[in-house]
Amino acid sequence: MLTKLKNDxxxxxxxxxxxxxxxxxxxxxxxxxxxxxxxxxxxxxxLTLCKTPELASEVTIQPVDIIGVDAAIIxxxxxxxxxxxxxxxxxxxxxxxxxxxxIRSEADFYELKNIEPFTDLKYVLDAVxxxxxxxxxxxxxxxxxxSPWTLLTYMVEGGSSKNFLNVKSMIYNNPKxxxxxxxxxxxxxxxxxxxxxxxxADAVQIFDTWGGVLSQKDFREFxxxxxxxxxxxxxxDNQPVIVFAKGVHHSLKEIVKAGADVVGVDWTMELNKARxxxxxxxxxxxxxxPAMLFADYEVMKDEVKRILNSFGYGSGxxxxxxxxxxxxxxxxxxxxxxxxVKEESVKYHKDLKRNLVS
Amino acid sequence: MLTKLKNDxxxxxxxxxxxxxxxxxxxxxxxxxxxxxxxxxxxxxxLTLCKTPELASEVTIQPVDIIGVDAAIIxxxxxxxxxxxxxxxxxxxxxxxxxxxxIRSEADFYELKNIEPFTDLKYVLDAVxxxxxxxxxxxxxxxxxxSPWTLLTYMVEGGSSKNFLNVKSMIYNNPKxxxxxxxxxxxxxxxxxxxxxxxxADAVQIFDTWGGVLSQKDFREFxxxxxxxxxxxxxxDNQPVIVFAKGVHHSLKEIVKAGADVVGVDWTMELNKARxxxxxxxxxxxxxxPAMLFADYEVMKDEVKRILNSFGYGSGxxxxxxxxxxxxxxxxxxxxxxxxVKEESVKYHKDLKRNLVS
Numbered sequence: 001m002l003t004k005l006k007n008d009x010x011x012x013x014x015x016x017x018x019x020x021x022x023x024x025x026x027x028x029x030x031x032x033x034x035x036x037x038x039x040x041x042x043x044x045x046x047l048t049l050c051k052t053p054e055l056a057s058e059v060t061i062q063p064v065d066i067i068g069v070d071a072a073i074i075x076x077x078x079x080x081x082x083x084x085x086x087x088x089x090x091x092x093x094x095x096x097x098x099x100x101x102x103i104r105s106e107a108d109f110y111e112l113k114n115i116e117p118f119t120d121l122k123y124v125l126d127a128v129x130x131x132x133x134x135x136x137x138x139x140x141x142x143x144x145x146x147s148p149w150t151l152l153t154y155m156v157e158g159g160s161s162k163n164f165l166n167v168k169s170m171i172y173n174n175p176k177x178x179x180x181x182x183x184x185x186x187x188x189x190x191x192x193x194x195x196x197x198x199x200x201a202d203a204v205q206i207f208d209t210w211g212g213v214l215s216q217k218d219f220r221e222f223x224x225x226x227x228x229x230x231x232x233x234x235x236x237d238n239q240p241v242i243v244f245a246k247g248v249h250h251s252l253k254e255i256v257k258a259g260a261d262v263v264g265v266d267w268t269m270e271l272n273k274a275r276x277x278x279x280x281x282x283x284x285x286x287x288x289x290p291a292m293l294f295a296d297y298e299v300m301k302d303e304v305k306r307i308l309n310s311f312g313y314g315s316g317x318x319x320x321x322x323x324x325x326x327x328x329x330x331x332x333x334x335x336x337x338x339x340x341v342k343e344e345s346v347k348y349h350k351d352l353k354r355n356l357v358s
Numbered sequence: 359m360l361t362k363l364k365n366d367x368x369x370x371x372x373x374x375x376x377x378x379x380x381x382x383x384x385x386x387x388x389x390x391x392x393x394x395x396x397x398x399x400x401x402x403x404x405l406t407l408c409k410t411p412e413l414a415s416e417v418t419i420q421p422v423d424i425i426g427v428d429a430a431i432i433x434x435x436x437x438x439x440x441x442x443x444x445x446x447x448x449x450x451x452x453x454x455x456x457x458x459x460x461i462r463s464e465a466d467f468y469e470l471k472n473i474e475p476f477t478d479l480k481y482v483l484d485a486v487x488x489x490x491x492x493x494x495x496x497x498x499x500x501x502x503x504x505s506p507w508t509l510l511t512y513m514v515e516g517g518s519s520k521n522f523l524n525v526k527s528m529i530y531n532n533p534k535x536x537x538x539x540x541x542x543x544x545x546x547x548x549x550x551x552x553x554x555x556x557x558x559a560d561a562v563q564i565f566d567t568w569g570g571v572l573s574q575k576d577f578r579e580f581x582x583x584x585x586x587x588x589x590x591x592x593x594x595d596n597q598p599v600i601v602f603a604k605g606v607h608h609s610l611k612e613i614v615k616a617g618a619d620v621v622g623v624d625w626t627m628e629l630n631k632a633r634x635x636x637x638x639x640x641x642x643x644x645x646x647x648p649a650m651l652f653a654d655y656e657v658m659k660d661e662v663k664r665i666l667n668s669f670g671y672g673s674g675x676x677x678x679x680x681x682x683x684x685x686x687x688x689x690x691x692x693x694x695x696x697x698x699v700k701e702e703s704v705k706y707h708k709d710l711k712r713n714l715v716s
Contacts, residue, residue: 295530
């Protein structure tokens with residue numbers, strides 16, 4: 001499969017193979033900030049967009065055409081899994097996602113149905129196959145899922161939360177139930193990501209947006225354990241698995257031990273420190289503050305330089321933001337960012353011998 | 359002054375002097391969660407409460423009487439400084455603080471007036487003196503301020519923020535203006551904390567609630583530099599200075615270098631790791647997740663044990679939450695927490711020789 005890709009920089013960097021320059025893409029690049037996306041959203045609400053493969057595919061490819069990123073990530077939402085399990089979901093962009101009936105008891109959980117991705121989430125897999133075809137191997141396609149812990153926070157809180165009191169109460173006071181649900185979610189996510197790979201995804205990313213609200217101990221028990229279980233259960237050839245857990249500065253090495261090929265890092269971590277911590281075992285993805293796309297061009301470029309320099313020479317870095325691109329980002333700024341990474345990173349890959357031993 | 363305090367465990371722990379047990383208090387213990395506080399708030403709005411020394415003093419002492427904490431912290435708000443500088447402030451508890459006219463330009467900044475604490479913030483200092491008198495040296499009294507960076511976020515955003523785009527745009531695109539304002543705020547805070555000490559505060563704490571939204575580089579340039587400037591300019595005898603910066607796992611040693619006697623840590627850091635990082639140079643304060651007060655009694659107690667054990671033997675630990683106590687916390691649970699810390703921590707201080715060399 002690798003040989004078919006015209007631009008396989010992203011895949012090579014995930015595997016720490018030599019590259020001519022650092023690949024770059026942006027979390028949440030599909031949807032959110034492009035006027036071309038907003039034009040499509042005028043005609044269809046968010047869930048309709050998720051559930052219509054032609055539209056999902058179109059917005060997935062937009063940043064490849066318009067911004068020039070080195071990877072596409074399928075347009076979807078992490079909450080399609082609990083929705084497919086039977087939880088009634090409203091996605092109100094101003095308010096965030098809301099589940100009509102959150103899970104608060106074992107009985108609530110047993111009402112959820114088992115899902116079979118090719119039946120219950122067929123629309124996502126159709127979007128993946130269609131996008132793969134439409135991309136025509138220009139760049140790799142990434143499939144993604146929320147982590148079991150992050151899914152659990154939404155399922156128990158019923159939506160976005162400030163203090164996570166309901167889900168934390170569950171892990172503190174009824175850890176057995178939390179583990180039953182997390183285990184179920186881990187197997188469901190593994191099946192879902194396997195199906196995305198079968199449908200054509202060249203890599204998958206697990207988003208643990210809310211891993212950082214836990215203590216180190218609880219992160220490892222209630223989040224990382226299940227990420228490890230997913231990775232162990234994904235059916236794949238050699239498609240890389242990226243794990244992005246925001247705010248978990250304490251567990252980078254443990255994320256690698258859990259099986260991640262690539263560790264995503266937010267902007268509060270320094271790439272040189274993260275690299276020396278995880279060593280040769282995995283690649284790194286990140287980590288410019290999305291707010292930096294609101295800085296003047298020269299300031300943003302200086303930050304790109306600083307981040308490239310912090311990672312240093314050799315392969316194993318996928319440039320990205322440290323979190324999702326913000327909806328009010330200027331597309332021209334995003335494009336300048338992507339172009340500058342491409343241009344400025346060449347010098348870090350010139351010495352291929354150095355590259356191979358780094 | 360130390361000899362006058364009947365319970366000086368908190369002060370001794372700040373200085374890493376031997377103690378019989380670990381002292382404990384809770385950030386935001388004054389106000390928020392006690393029914394006795396809520397009863398007073400029925401009669402007066404938040405700002406009136408801040409500005410009425412008798413009422414501020416009453417709610418400051420409530421947790422000493424009702425919960426049995428080892429230190430009182432004066433009831434106030436970090437935003438009284440910009441308010442005294444002339445920014446019109448509304449404190450709406452459901453919505454958070456709102457400044458009518460945020461600072462967005464140099465001209466906005468120059469409209470702010472210089473303040474003299476004993477004139478412009480007399481009500482806070484009167485509350486400190488009155489509380490000191492009413493406490494009758496039962497426990498020490500802590501004065502506090504927001505850090506310049508945290509104050510700047512509110513002054514520029516005009517209130518609470520999700521992505522801090524306005525204030526980040528300022529530090530990226532007009533760092534000169536940001537530095538002028540931060541420098542001004544540092545000197546203002548130093549004067550304010552000096553005045554609190556003069557009025558009777560036995561220790562002071564600087565809250566950098568939003569330090570963790572910055573990269574390591576920007577935290578050091580735009581936040582920690584000014585915390586260091588405050589500490590260098592506080593007029594004090596030997597009153598300890600505590601610095602609590604949430605989410606700055608990358609800079610504990612640097613906070614000590616900035617002059618902090620005590621480093622506050624949130625619950626995403628492990629005390630044993632933090633202790634080995636900062637060495638003998640400072641004490642640690644923290645770090646139980648406030649959500650743990652929603653766990654069952656035995657679960658909460660296990661967590662107290664784990665945290666005490668993580669710090670280990672010897673003085674230099676002030677037990678606290680890793681962030682402010684949540685408004686819906688059950689007072690009985692908070693009381694059980696404080697009692698359990700007192701009871702369980704004795705064994706970590708039994709061997710005084712060990713204590714002195716640790």
